[in-house]
Amino acid sequence: MAHKPSVLFVCVHNAGRSQMAAALLGRMAGDRIEVRSAGTEPAEEVNPVAIAAMAELGIDMAAATPKILAADAVRTSDVVITMGCGDACPYFPGVSYRDWKLPDPAGQPLATVRAIRDDIANRVRALVAELLPTATTT
Numbered sequence: 001m002a003h004k005p006s007v008l009f010v011c012v013h014n015a016g017r018s019q020m021a022a023a024l025l026g027r028m029a030g031d032r033i034e035v036r037s038a039g040t041e042p043a044e045e046v047n048p049v050a051i052a053a054m055a056e057l058g059i060d061m062a063a064a065t066p067k068i069l070a071a072d073a074v075r076t077s078d079v080v081i082t083m084g085c086g087d088a089c090p091y092f093p094g095v096s097y098r099d100w101k102l103p104d105p106a107g108q109p110l111a112t113v114r115a116i117r118d119d120i121a122n123r124v125r126a127l128v129a130e131l132l133p134t135a136t137t138t
Contacts, residue, residue, distance in 0.1 A: 005131045006034035008077040014039025014066035016047040016105040017083040020117050023059045024124045032132055036073055042066035050105055053113045079131070 007025060009018035014037055022037035029035070046064045054061045071092075074080055079096045084104060091097070100123055105113040 004032065004034055005078045006036070006076065007079045007081065007127070007131070008073055009035075009037040009081050009083065010039065010069055010074075011037075011083040011104075012039055012041050013043035013106070014069075015043035015045065016050045016113075017100075017102050017116065017120065019046050019061060019064050019066075020050055020054055020105075021081065021083070021100075021120050021124060023054055023061050023064070024117075024121050025127065027057075027059055028124060028128050029132060033128070036077070038067045038069040038073055040069050042068050047105055047113075049108065049110055049113045050117075052110060053105075053117045056114070057117075079127070081127075 009021040009025075011018040018037040018039065022035050025033060025035045043066045046061055046066060051061045051064075074095060075092045077095055079098065082097065082099045083102050100120075102119060103112070103116055105116050108116075
């Protein structure tokens with residue numbers, strides 16, 4: 001991709017998986033990839049256990065807020081990664097869609113959310129390597 005790639009992470013509540021994925025991609029790619037997240041039915045707040053799990057990595061998500069999925073965000077993304085929202089995401093030709101099958105961290109203990117976070121981190125590392133093949137990630 002000659003332009004700056006854009007990635008949109010989508011889950012139902014935009015309170016756990018998609019927020020963690022966006023924060024991890026932002027950390028790993030910096031400003032080299034445009035990162036967004038949204039939900040088909042956004043929650044009132046980000047999952048506090050997800051915030052705690054990310055804080056363990058030095059990533060502050062305390063100010064993050066769930067956002068509603070807008071068709072324009074999908075249309076203007078190069079890659080849309082869904083996480084448990086099924087067919088609720090609109091389809092646009094030219095957009096690469098991927099579905100990451102991940103457990104929902106809602107109501108889960110910190111140890112379980114850590115495992116989900118680490119799974120997401122591994123997937124995000126692979127995504128960065130794909131979108132920015134000459135980049136190194138931490």
